[in-house]
Amino acid sequence: MDYDTYRKVLRNTLAGVEAPFAETELDRREEKVRQAMAHRGLDTLLVTAPAEIYYLTGYNTFEVSVHACLVLGPGYTALQVPSIETGPAVVCTRVSDLMGYRWEDAGGPLQPLSVLLHGAAHIGYDPWQPGLRPGLLDGLRHALPGSRFTDASDLIPPIRRVKSAAELEQLHRSARVTGIGLAAAQEAVQAGATDNEVAAAGAHAMLAEGSEFMSMQPIVTTGVRSSVIHTNHNGRRIAAGEPVFLEFGANIRRYTAPMMRTVVCGGRPDSKMARIHDHCRAMYDALVDAMRPGRRFHEAAVAAEAAMAPVADEAFFSGVFGYTVGAGFPPSWVEGTGFVARGEETLLRENMVFHLPLCLRLPGQWGIGMSETVRVSAQGPAEPLTANTWRLT
Numbered sequence: 001m002d003y004d005t006y007r008k009v010l011r012n013t014l015a016g017v018e019a020p021f022a023e024t025e026l027d028r029r030e031e032k033v034r035q036a037m038a039h040r041g042l043d044t045l046l047v048t049a050p051a052e053i054y055y056l057t058g059y060n061t062f063e064v065s066v067h068a069c070l071v072l073g074p075g076y077t078a079l080q081v082p083s084i085e086t087g088p089a090v091v092c093t094r095v096s097d098l099m100g101y102r103w104e105d106a107g108g109p110l111q112p113l114s115v116l117l118h119g120a121a122h123i124g125y126d127p128w129q130p131g132l133r134p135g136l137l138d139g140l141r142h143a144l145p146g147s148r149f150t151d152a153s154d155l156i157p158p159i160r161r162v163k164s165a166a167e168l169e170q171l172h173r174s175a176r177v178t179g180i181g182l183a184a185a186q187e188a189v190q191a192g193a194t195d196n197e198v199a200a201a202g203a204h205a206m207l208a209e210g211s212e213f214m215s216m217q218p219i220v221t222t223g224v225r226s227s228v229i230h231t232n233h234n235g236r237r238i239a240a241g242e243p244v245f246l247e248f249g250a251n252i253r254r255y256t257a258p259m260m261r262t263v264v265c266g267g268r269p270d271s272k273m274a275r276i277h278d279h280c281r282a283m284y285d286a287l288v289d290a291m292r293p294g295r296r297f298h299e300a301a302v303a304a305e306a307a308m309a310p311v312a313d314e315a316f317f318s319g320v321f322g323y324t325v326g327a328g329f330p331p332s333w334v335e336g337t338g339f340v341a342r343g344e345e346t347l348l349r350e351n352m353v354f355h356l357p358l359c360l361r362l363p364g365q366w367g368i369g370m371s372e373t374v375r376v377s378a379q380g381p382a383e384p385l386t387a388n389t390w391r392l393t
Helices: 003-013 023-040 050-057 083-091 110-117 134-143 157-161 165-188 195-208 223-227 271-290 297-311
Strands: 044-047 069-073 076-082 097-101 122-125 148-151 219-222 243-248 259-264 322-325 334-340 353-362 366-375
Touching: 003 083, 003 097, 023 050, 023 069, 023 157, 044 050, 050 069, 050 076, 069 110, 076 083, 076 110, 083 097, 097 110, 110 134, 134 148, 157 334, 165 195, 165 243, 165 259, 165 366, 195 219, 195 243, 219 223, 223 243, 223 353, 223 366, 243 366, 259 353, 271 297, 271 353, 271 366, 297 334, 297 353, 334 353
Parallel strands: 044 122, 076 097, 122 148
Antiparallel strands: 044 069, 069 076, 219 243, 243 259, 259 366, 322 334, 322 353, 353 366
8 A cells, every 4th residue: 555545545534533723723823824925925835844834734743854844825735744644644634635755755845846836926935944955945946937935934933922722721731741740850859869760750750641742851960960051861870969950841732831940959959059049030030020011022031131140140041031832843842933032122922932941050060940931911920831849949
């Protein structure tokens, strides 16, 4: 049975059975994108980022290293996937037009896409997404000399930033499971245990509670390694009195609400650890108070910088006080549609959702990180979806 026959048989039995959202929700999203296309004068849009394809269709697979493309054209929506991804394309989506190509043929997508796009006058695409392969784009330009190709990288992100009720439901569910994972990991922290054992305890708890495959696996570092950003567990044994940094994000319907927590093995933080932790809390309080509809991302960042000022020369901070989260796939749960940082002029809107990764690292000593995932509310401070302990013990 070839993949085309496989697709036809599956559609007769399992079409759309694992669609993550109701058709009305997906239709609403697509309509917003088509309205934005019309405003730009685009008659066709190529969507190649896995999270954006999922957002618009529900297409869900753990194999996101292969080429997949959603085409929003005049009067049609077509999803192109490799032969090995035929199953997810059928059972997770309700897209009427599915196009396949041989998995082993890297250039296979070009010819059918060229035929589909023949006559398209103005094609939008995102050159900043890793899903769009330069060879494919060059081939399309050559095959379609009468078509105009335009950078539309800023078309979908503003739509994705504001979460619907259906999306907020999944983020709330993720927040609950993330908390369960962190609690289990914290219980596993003891002198002599390894950072791998702590990560395993948290991962087991999240998976047992319903997390799907995660966009990033649990992050656990201890002692001096916690002062080095973006390291992870490697079998190091935990010593009494040292901080253990935890950052987890359970995944529910591809939505992740991450949370950071730092605990001290033995529960006895020294005064310096307590002071750094208190500044993390002060940064958080300043952020959520500043994150109100109509204000700029920049304004919230400046408020957090003021709270961090007393330790700014002592501790390393990434410079990003918050980033949007929502639907995502490995290798990251970062949505990438917005960052709370100095110079970012985007306006905050109700129901934007951010992870606030507030980690202060003293190089060569340790790091203290605490965070929440928060929703911008209609009035008043941003509201946490997660429920951190805000304690080092």
